[in-house]
Amino acid sequence: MPDPKQEIDSLSEKLLAWQHEYYQLARPSVSDTEYDRVFDRLQELEKKHPELKKPDSPTLRVGSDLSAELPEVEHTIPVLSLDKAYSAAEVDAWVAKTAKNAEEELSFVVEEKIDGASIVLYYENGVLARGVTRGNGRVGNDVSANIRTIRSVPLRLSQPVSIAVRGEVFLPLDRFDEINAEQEVPFANPRNLAAGTLRRKKSSEVARVPLEIFVYEGYMSGSEEEPFDQHHLVLDYLLSLGFKVNPRLGIFGSACEGPVFRTGSGLEFSSGPLEAVGPFLERMNRGRSGLGYEIDGLVIKVNELAPRERLGYTGHHPRWAIAYKFESPQAVSTVESIDVQVGRTGRITPVARIKPVRIGGSTVSNVTLHNQQYIEALELSAGDQVAVSKRGDVIPAVEKVIEKGESSAPVWAMPETCPSCGEDLSLRGAHHFCTNRRCPDQVRGRINFFIARDQMDIDGLGPETAAVLMDEGLVAGIEDLYTFETEKLNGLPGFGEKKIDLIRRGIEESKKRPFRIVLPSLGIPDLGQKAAELLIEAGFRDIDSLLEAADNRQEERLAEIHGIGEKTAASILESLRDPEIRGQIDALRRAGLNFREEETETHRQLPRIFEGQVWCVTGSFENFKPRSKAMEEVKLRGGRAVGSITGSVSHLLAGEGAGSKLKKARELGIRIVDEDEFLKLLGPERES
Ligand SMILES: NC(=O)c1ccc[n+]([C@@H]2O[C@H](COP(=O)([O-])OP(=O)(O)OC[C@H]3O[C@@H](n4cnc5c(N)ncnc54)[C@H](O)[C@@H]3O)[C@@H](O)[C@H]2O)c1
Numbered sequence: 106m107p108d109p110k111q112e113i114d115s116l117s118e119k120l121l122a123w124q125h126e127y128y129q130l131a132r133p134s135v136s137d138t139e140y141d142r143v144f145d146r147l148q149e150l151e152k153k154h155p156e157l158k159k160p161d162s163p164t165l166r167v168g169s170d171l172s173a174e175l176p177e178v179e180h181t182i183p184v185l186s187l188d189k190a191y192s193a194a195e196v197d198a199w200v201a202k203t204a205k206n207a208e209e210e211l212s213f214v215v216e217e218k219i220d221g222a223s224i225v226l227y228y229e230n231g232v233l234a235r236g237v238t239r240g241n242g243r244v245g246n247d248v249s250a251n252i253r254t255i256r257s258v259p260l261r262l263s264q265p266v267s268i269a270v271r272g273e274v275f276l277p278l279d280r281f282d283e284i285n286a287e288q289e290v291p292f293a294n295p296r297n298l299a300a301g302t303l304r305r306k307k308s309s310e311v312a313r314v315p316l317e318i319f320v321y322e323g324y325m326s327g328s329e330e331e332p333f334d335q336h337h338l339v340l341d342y343l344l345s346l347g348f349k350v351n352p353r354l355g356i357f358g359s360a361c362e363g364p365v366f367r368t369g370s371g372l373e374f375s376s377g378p379l380e381a382v383g384p385f386l387e388r389m390n391r392g393r394s395g396l397g398y399e400i401d402g403l404v405i406k407v408n409e410l411a412p413r414e415r416l417g418y419t420g421h422h423p424r425w426a427i428a429y430k431f432e433s434p435q436a437v438s439t440v441e442s443i444d445v446q447v448g449r450t451g452r453i454t455p456v457a458r459i460k461p462v463r464i465g466g467s468t469v470s471n472v473t474l475h476n477q478q479y480i481e482a483l484e485l486s487a488g489d490q491v492a493v494s495k496r497g498d499v500i501p502a503v504e505k506v507i508e509k510g511e512s513s514a515p516v517w518a519m520p521e522t523c524p525s526c527g528e529d530l531s532l533r534g535a536h537h538f539c540t541n542r543r544c545p546d547q548v549r550g551r552i553n554f555f556i557a558r559d560q561m562d563i564d565g566l567g568p569e570t571a572a573v574l575m576d577e578g579l580v581a582g583i584e585d586l587y588t589f590e591t592e593k594l595n596g597l598p599g600f601g602e603k604k605i606d607l608i609r610r611g612i613e614e615s616k617k618r619p620f621r622i623v624l625p626s627l628g629i630p631d632l633g634q635k636a637a638e639l640l641i642e643a644g645f646r647d648i649d650s651l652l653e654a655a656d657n658r659q660e661e662r663l664a665e666i667h668g669i670g671e672k673t674a675a676s677i678l679e680s681l682r683d684p685e686i687r688g689q690i691d692a693l694r695r696a697g698l699n700f701r702e703e704e705t706e707t708h709r710q711l712p713r714i715f716e717g718q719v720w721c722v723t724g725s726f727e728n729f730k731p732r733s734k735a736m737e738e739v740k741l742r743g744g745r746a747v748g749s750i751t752g753s754v755s756h757l758l759a760g761e762g763a764g765s766k767l768k769k770a771r772e773l774g775i776r777i778v779d780e781d782e783f784l785k786l787l788g789p790e791r792e793s
Pocket residue numbers: 123124126127128133134135136137138140141167168185186187188216217218219220221222223224239272273321404428497
């Protein structure tokens with residue numbers, strides 16, 4: 106039996122890392138099924154050992170998709186995740202229990218769970234004021250300019266009401282296929298594309314992606330009286346205001362005689378008694394492959410609004426709703442061959458080339474097999490007929506062998522040498538590695554990683570162009586991108602003046618990327634975006650401080666940083682001592698890349714008067730509108746800004762109409778600062 110504390114620690118750490126990959130990078134490394142399994146296991150352990158439950162457990166909070174690059178806004182309504190069930194029977198039991206415990210008779214509404222990006226639309230007097238991402242549930246990113254490009258989001262409502270509306274932004278499958286066909290690096294699924302698009306900084310780029318929206322909750326704000334007592338009436342009202350409401354709906358309860366129930370504005374619900382919920386879920390599940398968009402489940406919600414409030418919320422989800430998550434879509438195909446790929450870190454990954462098959466909205470022909478152990482567990486060889494799933498609609502996986510191939514080939518085995526450079530492979534943990542840093546496939550991988558959209562994002566330079574540069578012998582490492590003679594491209598097929606100029610400008614432009622992008626783009630093992638952020642936050646604000654730590658063997662200093670373990674610290678510093686990596690860093694530095702954070706003028710000049718302090722903000726301000734601007738000032742001066750009052754908060758900036766946060770801050774003895782004092786602290790060097 107593993108020690109429960111250790112298991113809780115390790116599961117929490119895993120989930121936090123996966124959340125970062127999923128929400129921030131839009132690049133999950135595990136399937137949703139795997140994520141949900143670990144999440145459920147953690148929940149189970151915490152139930153058994155409540156004393157071991159951490160105050161910041163991933164089960165207590167919404168996974169955050171907040172981006173530091175976009176302004177933050179506080180939500181005025183609860184914006185949470187959903188509790189989950191994995192079978193119709195589980196949902197039935199939840200419906201029965203919820204109905205039984207209620208003080209009044211309940212009905213339930215069933216909606217499709219659209220697999221897109223969550224958004225909250227705030228309208229003031231009938232006009233769209235703000236579009237805000239879910240963020241961490243309390244604070245989201247303001248993406249109003251992007252939201253305004255979505256045609257199905259009404260800019261003005263049919264009535265001058267102030268209302269907050271929750272919805273899901275998504276990309277229809279046919280449009281996704283069209284857009285993806287043009288990409289050098291295709292997106293894994295429509296959800297990643299939609300979520301990534303919403304957080305772009307140029308709304309002109311957003312406007313080119315035909316995003317759509319379905320809305321599913323509405324909250325009248327402040328002074329306006331809540332005119333409805335049932336959810337289906339809210340949906341009907343949202344439709345009448347001009348919103349798009351998904352028409353595939355169900356409503357169940359003793360008063361719902363069925364089979365169809367219509368509202369005034371023309372919404373149609375399948376209806377019936379409570380017992381009809383289960384069969385309805387099954388029917389919707391069967392019908393989902395014909396939809397023009399992806400759903401990953403159904404949401405079952407209490408229809409009566411007053412009982413909803415009595416049921417309340419956890420920090421993670423409302424107690425009045427549950428998501429029925431579908432099993433991942435599966436298909437049967439044949440393994441035509443098993444190849445190996447050499448990654449940028451030298452890791453060797455076997456990949457099954459399967460007969461192309463359509464699963465959950467896209468065609469799959471390559472499936473990763475991870476490593477030798479994985480293949481042995483499946484007892485897989487080329488020629489086998491296999492079940493393939495798209496787990497969590499993200500990563501295709503071979504689930505099992507259905508029938509062995511005719512040739513009765515032995516289970517596939519890893520080659521002894523690297524297919525790219527011929528070096529002997531070595532085994533580290535479960536994976537094989539090629540340890541030759543000059544291995545052509547590794548170099549190719551590092552260059553492609555460096556130029557990719559979420560790294561240095563070099564305009565005009567995609568993997569295909571990069572391949573030409575390497576094949577022509579112009580570039581043999583990332584540092585060469587900044588020194589090769591672009592004229593030499595002249596005359597190559599596909600390289601006109603215009604294209605070459607575009608590449609030149611893209612490369613020049615990339616020199617402006619901040620240190621926190623440059624550092625992880627180097628492709629140093631264990632030094633990804635998260636680690637880079639942690640290091641910079643912890644005071645390693647330039648490359649020299651890191652190189653110094655490497656030379657002085659200060660592994661412990663790094664390991665002390667919350668979120669960086671001993672192993673990671675050792676691995677990062679070892680790489681930074683590698684003469685080859687050092688040479689690369691020097692070359693890139695000479696080329697003019699940023700190896701120091703705080704690159705802007707204002708940044709450098711501002712005194713770091715808030716260093717080590719944690720600020721929270723509440724109320725409204727004369728000089729900071731929205732109030733997130735005030736927190737920007739804090740961050741620019743080295744402070745941290747958080748969305749809620751906890752023990753770690755050192756200062757509360759309190760404006761007009763401050764309420765519960767102010768009270769809580771007083772109770773905790775947190776230093777309270779008003780607008781006048783804040784302005785004095787900032788001094789004359791205001792950003793905005
Ligand atoms: N693979 C990974 O690494 C990884 C990491 C993190 C999360 N995840 C996946 O994400 C899930 C948790 O993420 P989450 O909290 O963003 O989503 P969720 O599955 O808990 O669902 C909640 C969301 O559903 C959306 N939604 C769509 N239609 C809706 C409707 N009709 N009514 C209400 N809500 C509706 C809303 O945006 C809401 O925020 C996990 O269960 C897992 O499947 C995967």
